[in-house]
Each structure stands twice: as C-alpha cells, then as structure tokens.
Amino acid sequence: MAHLPQIKIPATYMRGGTSKGVFFHLPDLPAAAQAPGPARDALLLRVIGSPDPYGKQTDGMGGATSSTSKTVIIAKSSRPDHDVDYLFGQVSIDQPFVDWSGNCGNLTAAVGPFAISHGLIDAARIPENGIATIRIWQANIGKTIVAHVPVTQGAVQETGDFELDGVTFPAAEIQVEFMDPAADEDGGGGSMFPTGNLVDELDVPGVGRLKATLINAGIPTIFVDAAAIGYDGTELQDAINGDAKALAMFEAIRAHGALRMGLIQHLGEAAQRQHTPKVAFVAPPAGYVASSGKQVAQGDVDLLVRALSMGKLHHAMMGTAAVAIGTAAAIPGTLVNQAAGGGERRSVRFGHPSGTLRVGAEARLENGEWVVTKAIMSRSARVLMEGWVRVPGGSF
Structure with missing residues (x-):
C-alpha cells in the first residue's frame, strides 16, 4: 500500500x-x-x-x-x-x-x-x-x-x-475598536435586540421560566442572572466544567435562546452551531480569588460575568463576549446593566475567572432603538x- x-x-x-x-x-x-x-x-x-x-x-x-x-x-x-x-x-x-x-x-x-x-x-x-x-x-x-x-x-x-x-x-x-458591533442578518438578525426586548423570558425544560437579555453585539450572546440558576458569579472552571448536569442546563438555555434569537429554526440545530450564540451569567460585584490566586476585591469590579464557549466555562472571557458585555452594560434595563448597578455608563470593568477586564462602548437611543457606534478594549x-x-x- x-x-x-x-x-x-x-x-x-x-x-x-x-x-x-x-x-x-x-x-x-x-x-x-x-x-x-x-x-x-x-x-x-x-x-x-x-x-x-x-x-x-x-x-x-x-x-x-x-x-x-x-x-x-x-x-x-x-x-x-x-x-x-x-x-x-x-x-x-x-x-x-x-x-x-x-x-x-x-x-x-x-x-x-x-x-x-x-x-x-x-x-x-x-x-x-x-x-x-x-x-x-x-x-x-x-x-x-x-x-x-x-x-x-x-x-x-x-x-x-x-x-x-x-x-x-x-x-x-493593542487597542481594538469594534465598529458598529451589533450583528447584521448574517449574524442573526438586523437588530441589536432581535426580539425587540431588553429582557425576555425563556421557558427552558428542567430549568423553568428564566429572564434573559438576548443581544447581537460582538457575538450573539444570552445573558442570565447567576442567582436564577443557582450561582453567585464567583465560580471558576472546575465548579462548572466538572458538572455534567450544569453543562447540560447551559446548553439547554443556549439552544432555547438561539431559537428565540432566530439563529436556528429548531432546537436540534444548536448542536451544529457550537460557537454561537454564547451563554453567560451575571451577578453584582463581589470579592473572589481568581484562578491564578489573585485576589479580586468587590471594589475592583462593576459586576461579575462568567461565560461558556463551546460547551465549557471559559477560563477568562472571549473578546467578542466582552464586546457584548460592554454594549449591554451601556444600555439601561438589560440584565448586564442591572447587575452593574443600573444607569448610563460608557465603560465597565467586570470580573471573570482569571481576573478583571475593562471594556468601553458608545451607545445612544435613535428612533426608539439602541445603537452602539463602537466598543473598545485593549488586548495583546x-x-x-x-x-x-x-x-x-x-x-x-
């Protein structure tokens, strides 16, 4: 041969x-x-x-x-x-x-x-x-x-x-500017909020009725409150990734959110679209020890965010999800904005499993719809x- x-x-x-x-x-x-x-x-x-x-x-x-x-x-x-x-x-x-x-x-x-x-x-x-x-x-x-x-x-x-x-x-x-980050039709809808709502309610079997912010900015993302699913927002990877029941719950939330966002036509399609949408949970600021052993104090952050990528809790934060976080935080009424204390803001510093990250976003209301001109963050x-x-x- x-x-x-x-x-x-x-x-x-x-x-x-x-x-x-x-x-x-x-x-x-x-x-x-x-x-x-x-x-x-x-x-x-x-x-x-x-x-x-x-x-x-x-x-x-x-x-x-x-x-x-x-x-x-x-x-x-x-x-x-x-x-x-x-x-x-x-x-x-x-x-x-x-x-x-x-x-x-x-x-x-x-x-x-x-x-x-x-x-x-x-x-x-x-x-x-x-x-x-x-x-x-x-x-x-x-x-x-x-x-x-x-x-x-x-x-x-x-x-x-x-x-x-x-x-x-x-x-x-390296400073990176994501211009007009709300997704277009190829990204899952022509609006930043594909349902037209800042907060929706998802009925997820095994979880129940769950409030969620569904946003197309940076990457389509589903945000839920940590407390509503039994978490406090300080979790590290081992607390989630070793729990098969928890991972199945997050995948169910992701699939139902994707369906509501119009990214898929039926729930079975979610398995062939693992990269998008992302699912994340948010909580008010609190102190915790990051995965490196670094102490993050409550006063160091505006809110806590944990996000899953490809079915696992991410070790830090995806850059596109950070854009979604910054964008949602800038818009009063979203779950992300509420976790950060509400009100208008042009930047937010959030805690993730590896530490903290600051992201800025410029948002304004035009003809009854929110528009974000750009989101900014620093990387290397x-x-x-x-x-x-x-x-x-x-x-x-």
Missing part, C-alpha cells in the same frame, strides 16, 4: 488576547482549500488535530480547549477602506466540523500584527516608531474592526508591560512560532 508524504503549508502560530491559533495567508493554502468548502474544513481539522475522541488534540496544533482550537485565514482586502479580510474558524475538538458562524475577539488582536509582518500593509502606512492603524474586515460577521498596533523601528512591537488577566506574561498593548498579541505546519497527504 502506497503512503502519501506530508504536505508543508506556511503558517504562523500566534497568541491573541487569551486565545491562540494557527494563522494562514490565504494564497499559501493548497488550491483546494483556498475556497470555502469541505476541503478547507478537512484541512483545518487535520491541522488542529480534530476530531479527537480522547479530547487532547495530541496529533495536531490544538490545545484541547475552545481557546486554543482555532484557525485564522487572512487575505489582502479588496473592499474599499479596508486593509485585510479576516476569517475565523472555530474547530470542534471532538466533532468533525469547523464553525464559521462568528468572530474571535481575542485573536482579532493578532490580525493587525500578522498583516504588517506579512507585508499586507503598504509600507508608507507603517511608521518607523508609533502606532499603525489597521482596518480589518471581519468576514464571518461582515463588520469593520480597527486595530492600533504599536511599531518600533519599523516592525511590530510585541514586548511591553501591558498585563492582561488570563495571560501569564506582559506584552505590548505575540508570534509563538512561524514556519510550516504539516498534514498527511490525502487528508483533505
């Missing part, structure tokens, strides 16, 4: 925010994978090491968590006033599919640095020392993101003293490895 040799594909392994993933320049992909479809999905699954019934992704680049089972494809943009197109693929760990339904806000921070270092930005736009402004078209959701990337001696500055809870070492700060990014990934021939 003949065995095909492995194929080498240029790639860069990068951390962005509290996530990391394998980045590709579109023209570097094999021809069959340069267009969306089964060949592309099969290639990315093999690169990451999925599906893996052992849940370890040992035979691939994935790190066996939702935060580390990610892929990114970057291309020079043909859209006016944009530099690059950014396409994100969330790779399932134990199932044979790639979810293209949403963005990764954390890896967004690495897109600008990748674009600069790969020569995708006009050299005249890159200062010798200063900040390079990169306009990104987020192709999954059809939105503009602006990244402000520090440059030193004409190259991306990666080292620095900016600290981000959930990331062990400091790095250079770093190249971990660059060269080639290898996949067995015939695997895609």
Whole structure:
C-alpha cells in the first residue's frame, strides 16, 4: 500500500488576547482549500488535530480547549477602506466540523500584527516608531474592526508591560475598536435586540421560566442572572466544567435562546452551531480569588460575568463576549446593566475567572432603538512560532 508524504503549508502560530491559533495567508493554502468548502474544513481539522475522541488534540496544533482550537485565514482586502479580510474558524475538538458562524475577539488582536509582518500593509502606512492603524474586515460577521498596533523601528512591537488577566506574561498593548458591533442578518438578525426586548423570558425544560437579555453585539450572546440558576458569579472552571448536569442546563438555555434569537429554526440545530450564540451569567460585584490566586476585591469590579464557549466555562472571557458585555452594560434595563448597578455608563470593568477586564462602548437611543457606534478594549498579541505546519497527504 502506497503512503502519501506530508504536505508543508506556511503558517504562523500566534497568541491573541487569551486565545491562540494557527494563522494562514490565504494564497499559501493548497488550491483546494483556498475556497470555502469541505476541503478547507478537512484541512483545518487535520491541522488542529480534530476530531479527537480522547479530547487532547495530541496529533495536531490544538490545545484541547475552545481557546486554543482555532484557525485564522487572512487575505489582502479588496473592499474599499479596508486593509485585510479576516476569517475565523472555530474547530470542534471532538466533532468533525469547523464553525464559521462568528468572530474571535481575542485573536482579532493578532490580525493587525500578522498583516504588517506579512507585508499586507503598504509600507508608507507603517511608521518607523508609533502606532499603525489597521482596518480589518471581519468576514464571518461582515463588520469593520480597527486595530492600533504599536511599531518600533519599523516592525511590530510585541514586548511591553501591558498585563492582561488570563495571560501569564506582559506584552505590548493593542487597542481594538469594534465598529458598529451589533450583528447584521448574517449574524442573526438586523437588530441589536432581535426580539425587540431588553429582557425576555425563556421557558427552558428542567430549568423553568428564566429572564434573559438576548443581544447581537460582538457575538450573539444570552445573558442570565447567576442567582436564577443557582450561582453567585464567583465560580471558576472546575465548579462548572466538572458538572455534567450544569453543562447540560447551559446548553439547554443556549439552544432555547438561539431559537428565540432566530439563529436556528429548531432546537436540534444548536448542536451544529457550537460557537454561537454564547451563554453567560451575571451577578453584582463581589470579592473572589481568581484562578491564578489573585485576589479580586468587590471594589475592583462593576459586576461579575462568567461565560461558556463551546460547551465549557471559559477560563477568562472571549473578546467578542466582552464586546457584548460592554454594549449591554451601556444600555439601561438589560440584565448586564442591572447587575452593574443600573444607569448610563460608557465603560465597565467586570470580573471573570482569571481576573478583571475593562471594556468601553458608545451607545445612544435613535428612533426608539439602541445603537452602539463602537466598543473598545485593549488586548495583546505575540508570534509563538512561524514556519510550516504539516498534514498527511490525502487528508483533505
């Protein structure tokens, strides 16, 4: 029996925010994978090491968590006033599919640095020392993101003293602006609040009637009160991820919320749309010990938020969910705003399992509907490895 040799594909392994993933320049992909479809999905699954019934992704680049089972494809943009197109693929760990339904806000921070270092930005736009402004078209959701990337001696500055809870070492700060972050039809409805309500009531079997804020901003997200489902908002991963009954409850809430938001047509479709929507629970501020051992005092935060990604409690906070948190917090009446004490606010600092994060949002009421012009947060990014990934021939 003949065995095909492995194929080498240029790639860069990068951390962005509290996530990391394998980045590709579109023209570097094999021809069959340069267009969306089964060949592309099969290639990315093999690169990451999925599906893996052992849940370890040992035979691939994935790190066996939702935060580390990610892929990114970057291309020079043909859209006016944009530099690059950014396409994100969330790779399932134990199932044979790639979810293209949403963005990764954390890896967004690495897109600008990748674009600069790969020569995708006009050299005249890159200062010798200063900040390079990169306009990104987020192709999954059809939105503009602006990244402000520090440059030193004409190259991306990666080292620095900016600290981000959930990331062990400091790095250079990258400010990211999510412009007009409310999702459009591709993201699940033309309105920030797809039901038209700031608070809805979901009837979830086994849970009961549950108040929820359903919002399309950054990524479609379902917010519920922690106390209503038996939590206080200070929980860390072990309290949720080791509890099969709790995970099933959150998945049921997520499925019913997705149905109400119009993201799926029947509950069974939720299993094939793991990346979106997200489900999160909120609580008023309280002190707790973060996963690193850091003490978070009640006065350090405006509210507490815990969010699930790909069926597990996230170790920190997804960047897109942080956009949803900042947006919802800026709008009086949402469950997020209520947990933060109510009233109007332009920024919020929330507690998550790894520590705290501040996110800002500019919201205003127009013709009876809430509009958010942008959400802003700071992240960092770093190249971990660059060269080639290898996949067995015939695997895609």
